[in-house]
Amino acid sequence: MSPKIKELIDSCLASVQMSQFCDQRLQSARAKSCKSFGIIGSIAAGTWQWQQPGVTNGSLSQLQLLLLLGLGLLCLGGCQARCREEPARDCEAICNAAGGNCSIRALVLLPNDDGYEASLQRVLPILKVAEQQIRNTALIPPHIDFEWLAHDTKCDASLGVIRAMDGIIKQCAQVIFGPVCDYSLAAVSRITKYFNSQGTPLITVGGSTYDFEQKKTDCGDEFYMLLRTGMLSFESISELTINVMKQHNWSHSIFYYERDGQRNVAGLHTCFLMMKSLGKQMRNENMTFAQYPLESNVMNRSEEMRREIGNKHSIL
Structure with a gap:
């Protein structure tokens, strides 16, 4: 495993706040910057130099990269994402206080209808295959479990918000995949910055409209916490x-x-x-x-x- 990836993951497990991983303040911002930003940015841009034998940017599928990005984003909460003062719940940590029972709860918000290209029936099996391939290459420690929390949004904006709130409040999801439908995505991604104590990252291949292209770097931005990975807009x-x-x-x-x-x-x-x-x-x-x-x-x-x-x- 790459030492930097291992450092990022170990730091995540050590503290959900990541305070010890944030070492520099930006001159023009009140938030901290993290070493993990550089890691995540280079992975997303396809310029990361993998040190694990046999692992290259070309050998990793887009979904595998999505899972790594999701894990990396979980590490940024204590550095920059706080948009409101809210005490953290114990379940927000990847591991419990004793360092065991490590689990990443990923909320998947998609329509349960194959009339849509990105449906739960099509995407969930692929996510699980991507997870297994990442495990096969030892990019994440074997003791970290992925828990996929699937919710049917019916491609509806209002229902998408309800499903997202259920996943966060009742199941304590730490990261969100989807929605893909634009109206549902807009409704959910506007409020994810207030989910959990540090906000909840939302990763989607959707969001093709002009509004989603706007700046998303601080809490005042409409779609802060949204990460778009689609190939075309x-x-x-x-x-x-x-x-x-x-x-x-x-x-x-x-x-x-x-x-x-x-x-x-x-x-x-x-x-x-x-x-x-x-x-x-x-x-x-x-x-x-x-x-x-x-x-x-x-x-x-x-x-x-x-x-x-x-x-x-x-x-x-």
């Missing part, structure tokens, strides 16, 4: 679209979309949220942007397009 798709338009000297556009298209990816209004991000970036580029949601019961698309495009958006 609506901002990236928007940048690609704008670059193609610039290559062709196009500045006027109208976009047709199905309001609930791609619902299986991010829940309700996925395409609408994509258009929102695209429109914001195009207006920043002084481009003319118009959008038109297609009605599912309309059969004559040609007439619909002729009416909406008209002379304003057509090339004469």
Whole structure:
């Protein structure tokens, strides 16, 4: 095992507060900085140099890295995450006071419906496989157990909040995986900074909309404690679209979309949220942007397009 990873894990087990692991104050911030930030950042960026034989960035799947990031984030609570004064509960520690019964309780918030790409039935088995592969490479000590606490959010914002509160209050979860559906993710990730005494990190492959791209470095930020690991965002798709338009000297556009298209990816209004991000970036580029949601019961698309495009958006 890499000595730095071992140092990070051992420090987690020694004290959930991590006070002995925080050794430097930032000049412009009231919070402390931790050595583990550098470790986590390099793992996430794919630049970490593994010292364990046979273990490389390429040999670790994205889900394996997610589990390591989750473990690392648990170590940061006493350093920077406190957003309210709340006494810690005994169950928040990975190990009990005697140093035994070490367990990481991971709350998984996903819909129990295979109509969605990221469902409990699909994701839970993969998380468990990733856990086993990490154990096989001895990246975490064998005496630390993972307890997966699965909750069905039905891709609903209100239910997602209730499930998250149940997992934190009743089961004392220490880290959250999901939600993926954007509305549910927004509702849950706004309040995770107040869960437990030090806040609760939330890791997701979702959060593609523009709002999730904003700064998340202190308690005043809306989605503080949210870590997005997705490969692609609506901002990236928007940048690609704008670059193609610039290559062709196009500045006027109208976009047709199905309001609930791609619902299986991010829940309700996925395409609408994509258009929102695209429109914001195009207006920043002084481009003319118009959008038109297609009605599912309309059969004559040609007439619909002729009416909406008209002379304003057509090339004469």
